[in-house]
Amino acid sequence: MGRRPTWNEPELLRSVMAVFRRKGFAHTSVRDLEEATGLHPGSLYKAYGNKEGLFTAALAAYNEQVAARRVRTHLDETEPPLRGLHTFFVSTFDSGEEANPGCLLTNTAVEAPALAGVGRDGVAAGLELIEAGFRRLLERAVTAGDLAASTPTDQRAAELLAFYQGVLVLVRFGTPPARLAGIVAHALPALLTQEAH
Amino acid sequence: MGRRPTWNEPELLRSVMAVFRRKGFAHTSVRDLEEATGLHPGSLYKAYGNKEGLFTAALAAYNEQVAARRVRTHLDETEPPLRGLHTFFVSTFDSGEEANPGCLLTNTAVEAPALAGVGRDGVAAGLELIEAGFRRLLERAVTAGDLAASTPTDQRAAELLAFYQGVLVLVRFGTPPARLAGIVAHALPALLTQEAH
DNA sequence: TGTTTTGTTGAGCAGTCGTTCAACAAAGGG
DNA sequence: CCCTTTGTTGAACGACTGCTCAACAAAACA
Numbered sequence A, B: 001m002g003r004r005p006t007w008n009e010p011e012l013l014r015s016v017m018a019v020f021r022r023k024g025f026a027h028t029s030v031r032d033l034e035e036a037t038g039l040h041p042g043s044l045y046k047a048y049g050n051k052e053g054l055f056t057a058a059l060a061a062y063n064e065q066v067a068a069r070r071v072r073t074h075l076d077e078t079e080p081p082l083r084g085l086h087t088f089f090v091s092t093f094d095s096g097e098e099a100n101p102g103c104l105l106t107n108t109a110v111e112a113p114a115l116a117g118v119g120r121d122g123v124a125a126g127l128e129l130i131e132a133g134f135r136r137l138l139e140r141a142v143t144a145g146d147l148a149a150s151t152p153t154d155q156r157a158a159e160l161l162a163f164y165q166g167v168l169v170l171v172r173f174g175t176p177p178a179r180l181a182g183i184v185a186h187a188l189p190a191l192l193t194q195e196a197h
Numbered sequence C: 001t002g003t004t005t006t007g008t009t010g011a012g013c014a015g016t017c018g019t020t021c022a023a024c025a026a027a028g029g030g
Numbered sequence D: 001c002c003c004t005t006t007g008t009t010g011a012a013c014g015a016c017t018g019c020t021c022a023a024c025a026a027a028a029c030a
Helices: A009-027 A030-037 A041-048 A051-076 A081-090 A104-114 A120-143 A153-173 A177-193 B009-027 B030-037 B041-048 B051-076 B081-090 B104-114 B120-143 B153-173 B177-193
Strands: none
Touching: A009 A030, A009 A051, A009 A104, A009 B009, A009 B104, A030 A041, A030 A051, A041 A051, A051 A081, A051 A104, A051 A120, A081 A120, A081 A153, A081 A177, A104 A120, A104 A153, A104 B009, A104 B104, A104 B153, A120 A153, A153 A177, A153 B104, A153 B153, A153 B177, A177 B153, A177 B177, B009 B030, B009 B051, B009 B104, B030 B041, B030 B051, B041 B051, B051 B081, B051 B104, B051 B120, B081 B120, B081 B153, B081 B177, B104 B120, B104 B153, B120 B153, B153 B177
């Protein structure tokens, strides 16, 4: 058949993902990606076609690995459900003290409209992944009796997604974790206990 | 003294602002700005030093004109206060049906960390402008008896700012206005009626 | 009316961008 | 072993980037 790649795809995409997450699509040059991956442009272009292809692959990897994993850990596997919801939010800003790059989905949702829809589908898929996680968690909470069924789950999940995006904007901008913790700790119960009006 | 500028600054900054808002800092070329303003590069650089200076000026103009004006109209001059809060949020997505460029502050908050703090101060000032508007409105609502004083105003204002940023991410990504209206209509009362837990 | 001052012009610079490709290296099939 | 297939290399390309500046134009002074 011929020679096989000298690199490992998941690992490569993890490096690429990290650069895009920190610098965004526009500010990331192919030279940056060469440095991050240790590969030369010919190899990258042979495997992914162009910079946009590499970004699309990295975004898909972000969804399947980073986002889906966090949804599973906090929204699906933490008890009680409402505690998992809280740790899901807190996990976005309680990491080390260096500059937090925020969420690749949020960053791309803001940047994508500037270019011709680069990554639009990936962002839509990622947001739906998270929103679906919210819906499953809310159903569990209602079943467990921790949450009144006064408001439809779909409605609550949509509100949580919006609030989540807002928190991630502040995370990326550099808002101190202590301040974010205060916001999340109070707003989360508030968003859940309201009856329709 | 010598010749005077042939252009009018507020109008020029309005054009520049529109381009940056739609395309972001990185995706906007100096040629784009020439086209938008009708000026040639020499004039732009004489007046603003470089692309970053032009961006800083446009962001300041956005704060002083667009943001401050909306804060005044909805948060300070609409009665009853809680109705003003609602229209403040709705006004971000009820405009025409073309692609909504979102908020220059939100977009810049996400893009800024990628470059060396371009516009960081302007974003911080703009966010504070909005948060202060929330605080004044909440105080008015408490005084009018429309809102229980169970939660400190500062706390509520910070939560509203976070939620506001999230709505603007979804606005920019292209979420349908009807969906955003549903989110805002229910989440806003929810964020305000919660007692501390 | 000179003279000075300041805004305007636009061709063009040096650098970076995303991308290509001919030459080469390594692996499997025969 | 040779041959085919496929991955790797990195110099180099044209396009575009932010930006400069010498020449020019017009307004305010004297």
